[in-house]
Amino acid sequence: MSQxxxxxxxxxxxxxxxxxxxxxxxxxxxELVVVLGPSGSGKSTLFRCITRLTEPDGxxxxxxxxxxxxLEGPALAxxxxxxxxxxxxxxxxxxxxxxxxxxxxxxxxxxxxxxxxGRFSRADLARAAAALRSVGLxxxxxxxxxxxxxxxxxxxxxxxxxxxxxxxxxxxxxxASLDPDSATAVxxxxxxxxxxAGLAVLCTLHQPHLAERxxxxxxxxxxxxxxxxxxxxxxxxQAVERAL
Amino acid sequence: MSxxxxxxxxxxxxxxxxxxxxxxxxxxxxxxxxxxxxxxNVADVSPARLLEGLPRLAGWAAKAWPPDFxxxxxxxxxxxxxxxxxxxxxxFGAVIAxxxxxxxxxxxxxxxxxxxxxxFLLDMLRGIDSFVFALIFVAxxxxxxxxxxxxxxxxxxxxxxxxxxxAIETAEPGPLEAAAMTGASRLKxxxxxxxxxxxxxxxxxxxYMWEFNIRASTVLGIVGAGGIGQELKNSIDLxxxxxxxxxxxxxxAMVTTIDKLxxxxxxxxx
Numbered sequence: 212m213s214q215x216x217x218x219x220x221x222x223x224x225x226x227x228x229x230x231x232x233x234x235x236x237x238x239x240x241x242e243l244v245v246v247l248g249p250s251g252s253g254k255s256t257l258f259r260c261i262t263r264l265t266e267p268d269g270x271x272x273x274x275x276x277x278x279x280x281x282l283e284g285p286a287l288a289x290x291x292x293x294x295x296x297x298x299x300x301x302x303x304x305x306x307x308x309x310x311x312x313x314x315x316x317x318x319x320x321x322x323x324x325x326x327x328x329g330r331f332s333r334a335d336l337a338r339a340a341a342a343l344r345s346v347g348l349x350x351x352x353x354x355x356x357x358x359x360x361x362x363x364x365x366x367x368x369x370x371x372x373x374x375x376x377x378x379x380x381x382x383x384x385x386x387a388s389l390d391p392d393s394a395t396a397v398x399x400x401x402x403x404x405x406x407x408a409g410l411a412v413l414c415t416l417h418q419p420h421l422a423e424r425x426x427x428x429x430x431x432x433x434x435x436x437x438x439x440x441x442x443x444x445x446x447x448x449q450a451v452e453r454a455l
Numbered sequence: 456m457s458x459x460x461x462x463x464x465x466x467x468x469x470x471x472x473x474x475x476x477x478x479x480x481x482x483x484x485x486x487x488x489x490x491x492x493x494x495x496n497v498a499d500v501s502p503a504r505l506l507e508g509l510p511r512l513a514g515w516a517a518k519a520w521p522p523d524f525x526x527x528x529x530x531x532x533x534x535x536x537x538x539x540x541x542x543x544x545x546x547f548g549a550v551i552a553x554x555x556x557x558x559x560x561x562x563x564x565x566x567x568x569x570x571x572x573x574x575f576l577l578d579m580l581r582g583i584d585s586f587v588f589a590l591i592f593v594a595x596x597x598x599x600x601x602x603x604x605x606x607x608x609x610x611x612x613x614x615x616x617x618x619x620x621x622a623i624e625t626a627e628p629g630p631l632e633a634a635a636m637t638g639a640s641r642l643k644x645x646x647x648x649x650x651x652x653x654x655x656x657x658x659x660x661x662x663y664m665w666e667f668n669i670r671a672s673t674v675l676g677i678v679g680a681g682g683i684g685q686e687l688k689n690s691i692d693l694x695x696x697x698x699x700x701x702x703x704x705x706x707x708a709m710v711t712t713i714d715k716l717x718x719x720x721x722x723x724x725x
Contacts, residue, residue, distance in 0.1 A: 290638075291637070294636065298633060302627075302629035302632065302633035303633070305630075315639075319637045320638070329647075
């Protein structure tokens with residue numbers, strides 16, 4: 212597979228506790244794959260090992276044809292531009308506005324002086340404005356992040372990932388800190404963007420009903436292992452199995 | 456329903472402390488008392504000599520009243536010099552502290568090999584008082600406030616960097632990780648995602664250091680490094696106690712005003 216996201220035998224242990232035991236998966240562009248599992252099943256470790264926020268013990272990660280594993284420093288930063296992320300706790304810069312937080316998606320490509328001066332190019336501003344519009348928050352553009360509701364903050368975080376123009380979107384329990392209505396709205400938004408932007412989306416969840424409702428495919432995770440594909444689109448999962 | 460809980464708590468409270476714990480506590484208390492006794496002796500504390508000296512002090516106090524404000528313009532100029540020294544010194548210190556605090560905070564240090572030298576440097580700067588630095592700089596650049604500025608700059612660079620590094624280390628890691636995942640370099644992450652969040656803490660620390668250094672630098676004149684301390688030393692040497700009192704009152708007014716101002720500004724920040 213030359214598009215989307217792929218992991219091969221990703222593993223990680225903490226001391227003698229295995230958090231990930233050889234996880235292999237693949238997500239195609241335009242596909243929303245949910246990793247479903249209880250807390251402690253290794254979902255977050257999977258997320259952190261794919262992004263290299265935590266160093267895996269072994270295994271491979273590819274975004275398109277590019278390897279993420281084994282890279283360091285600027286090369287790692289370069290390939291991370293292809294991976295948009297959404298966290299459970301939103302992780303916005305609280306004292307910056309919604310728009311400034313979305314502009315953070317351009318940090319990878321903007322020159323240092325523009326970042327230091329906070330003066331982004333017209334093209335970047337246009338991208339950020341479009342991203343905010345697509346999550347329905349253009350009216351909150353100049354509001355400080357810490358004054359927004361949880362659901363709004365998560366939409367800003369999604370807009371940040373959109374402004375980054377990555378091919379892959381990773382979301383770690385994106386709705387675990389939200390009320391049911393906001394959770395549904397955020398997942399609906401993510402599914403819409405999967406289709407419209409052709410993103411390869413990997414999302415971890417712990418609620419089966421949300422996974423059933425929004426996922427193209429559900430991968431169940433338990434004790435650091437994927438239990439097999441409980442997919443609703445047999446064709447896609449067969450394609451993945453061939454790829455693996 | 457609270458009866459069983461209460462009785463359970465009682466039984467915990469009533470249990471006597473083990474003998475060994477009590478013995479250890481007694482030994483610790485004894486060791487502390489012994490150390491204190493030795494310190495009293497080494498420090499040469501003698502109430503008798505204080506009593507002997509009291510009449511002399513009273514005599515000086517009597518001579519100090521009324522305070523001599525005849526040279527008020529010179530004294531206010533010197534007070535202003537002290538404030539200027541502290542302000543410029545702390546600002547130079549902050550410029551030195553900025554890179555040092557980023558290298559000396561665990562979560563922003565680019566590597567172990569820079570973290571430890573940075574910590575060592577800032578501990579050294581902090582460990583040597585501005586007074587001692589000023590003493591050296593008076594010899595190097597001559598008498599006057601510039602030596603004081605350099606002394607304050609070096610010492611406060613260490614203190615500011617340490618406090619700033621602590622503020623950085625308490626910053627949330629999440630927003631920094633999110634910024635790093637956009638492909639931003641370490642420096643961009645610091646500039647865009649870290650500094651806005653620590654800015655209030657940084658400013659508050661800076662104000663506190665400014666206020667502290669105005670208080671502390673009143674003595675720098677004693678080693679010839681400018682400011683109102685110079686006048687204080689001259690007057691004490693000449694036994695002009697009315698002038699000493701005037702200077703002390705000016706220092707008190709200046710320090711109180713700055714304390715209040717700084718406290719007000721810091722309250723507004725939080």
